[in-house]
Amino acid sequence: MNKDVERYLKQATTGLWGHKRKEIKEELAAHIQDKVLVHQLAGFSEAEASQRALQELGKPKAIRQGMFQLYSLPYLGFAGIFLAFLTWVLIPRFAALDPLMVRPSEACLALDLRVVGKYHNCLSFEPWLSEAFLREGLEPQGVTITKQEANFVSSYLTLNIPEPAQSLRLSMYSGLSSPEQNRPLPGYLELSNFIEQIAEQTSVQVTGLDNFSLLFNGVSLTFNASYSKQIAEDFYYHYSFHITNDFTRPPLKEGEDFSQGWLYSVTSLNDYQKYSKPQMFTVSAHEDGVYFLFTALDKKHKIILKDNNLANSEVYFADSLAESKKGKVSLRVPKTPWHLVTEFSNPPTGGETILLRFTGKISKANLNYGYELVLPDEVTLEPN
Amino acid sequence: MSDNSLLRGNLDLILLSILEDSPKYGLEIISEANIRTDGYFSFKEGSLYPALHRLEKAKLVKAEFAPSDSGGPRRRYYYLTEAGKKQLEQKRAEFETFNSKVRALWEM
Numbered sequence: 001m002n003k004d005v006e007r008y009l010k011q012a013t014t015g016l017w018g019h020k021r022k023e024i025k026e027e028l029a030a031h032i033q034d035k036v037l038v039h040q041l042a043g044f045s046e047a048e049a050s051q052r053a054l055q056e057l058g059k060p061k062a063i064r065q066g067m068f069q070l071y072s073l074p075y076l077g078f079a080g081i082f083l084a085f086l087t088w089v090l091i092p093r094f095a096a097l098d099p100l101m102v103r104p105s106e107a108c109l110a111l112d113l114r115v116v117g118k119y120h121n122c123l124s125f126e127p128w129l130s131e132a133f134l135r136e137g138l139e140p141q142g143v144t145i146t147k148q149e150a151n152f153v154s155s156y157l158t159l160n161i162p163e164p165a166q167s168l169r170l171s172m173y174s175g176l177s178s179p180e181q182n183r184p185l186p187g188y189l190e191l192s193n194f195i196e197q198i199a200e201q202t203s204v205q206v207t208g209l210d211n212f213s214l215l216f217n218g219v220s221l222t223f224n225a226s227y228s229k230q231i232a233e234d235f236y237y238h239y240s241f242h243i244t245n246d247f248t249r250p251p252l253k254e255g256e257d258f259s260q261g262w263l264y265s266v267t268s269l270n271d272y273q274k275y276s277k278p279q280m281f282t283v284s285a286h287e288d289g290v291y292f293l294f295t296a297l298d299k300k301h302k303i304i305l306k307d308n309n310l311a312n313s314e315v316y317f318a319d320s321l322a323e324s325k326k327g328k329v330s331l332r333v334p335k336t337p338w339h340l341v342t343e344f345s346n347p348p349t350g351g352e353t354i355l356l357r358f359t360g361k362i363s364k365a366n367l368n369y370g371y372e373l374v375l376p377d378e379v380t381l382e383p384n
Numbered sequence: 385m386s387d388n389s390l391l392r393g394n395l396d397l398i399l400l401s402i403l404e405d406s407p408k409y410g411l412e413i414i415s416e417a418n419i420r421t422d423g424y425f426s427f428k429e430g431s432l433y434p435a436l437h438r439l440e441k442a443k444l445v446k447a448e449f450a451p452s453d454s455g456g457p458r459r460r461y462y463y464l465t466e467a468g469k470k471q472l473e474q475k476r477a478e479f480e481t482f483n484s485k486v487r488a489l490w491e492m
Contacts, residue, residue, distance in 0.1 A: 012430075023449075023460070024433070026449070026457050026458060027433065028433065029456070030409070030410075030452055030456055030457040030458060031409075031411050033452070033456035034456070037456075058429060058430030058431065059430065062428075062431060063433060066431065066435075066437075067433070067434055069434075070434060070441055
């Protein structure tokens, strides 16, 4: 991806956070790439093709404003103002509890509001780093940290690392400080967003499970061991990758996409099994037989369809089917052999997992990527 | 080229209609709109994505990533939800009614 495209994607998604920002970036990147190919086929050089693709997509500001309105401001209705007040009261207290912000269930609504757009429900864990935690962890290592308030929702931190000298700029959520009172609150940053921002500017290593650490530019941040399991889950959620006690991720190579880098770093099934012991079910695909795996009624359990090559696996379908045992669903079935894999953060006991086998009626074939299936009313259950 | 205000006013109907047959990704939606209307509907590319995300937020469409056949970043495919299908029927009926009433004004 060339620098202009990178800059465009950044500008189009500034002010968005975490998972949603990543999704929108990827969606736009796919659009741009497709258009670049079209223009290249028409005879333009790669640079010209990129320029044209970006021009046709329009000003990044227009996309940013459209998305920002959707994923942030409209949430601040009456309830939002009330929650904003709660947040204003609660955040400094939680920040004082522990530098690594772990979402407590009592406060999940208020804490959700810290990202303004609400992408995660209270069931999911989202580790947050506070500005105080970064200062406590990095300043003793000689790093000076300066903060620049940008607006009432975001601010910038600059980490000035002495040796080797480098300044890393991070945008972070500044908390809902009140402009009238001119009272800046501590800033917060999603762990995954923090790592991604660092990785965009320098190489970063992530090691350990019991003592989760980030290493970049000769400095390190070590996290409270009691959060390791949750961090591991967060990693799996964001990067489809299980961190392990002995795993060290080599620095990203030039031009390597961060999440892809993680995905491809999984070299064997053993890496997967070390931590969460995923439950594996393998079935052979037949054109006339469809295999679904249903898990316990817990939204944390994701059903993931992967192809046979785990190292190059791609998630085709990640919605929980737990609540759609009957009715119409769409399922992407690659035409190559495949198997179903489901991962559990807490492996369920035997009785909660069933393998559901049925013959699905293919109601519509020849979609771009698979079949649309109609589940029959009556199904045969076959425990694995 | 259509009147932009007409396009904006009927954007939901247009997008839901395009997604009715099968899941599509952004660029596919743009080209489908172009092809099916002989270029009458020509979207500003960048404005399409906030519109699609708005429909997603309203639970009228759902979206999922799928690998790109060109080997690049994954494409995000949108498809109608049950609520989206109902909304499409309703919008379509409203449009038909409006259309026939306006037409009645000059077909007397």
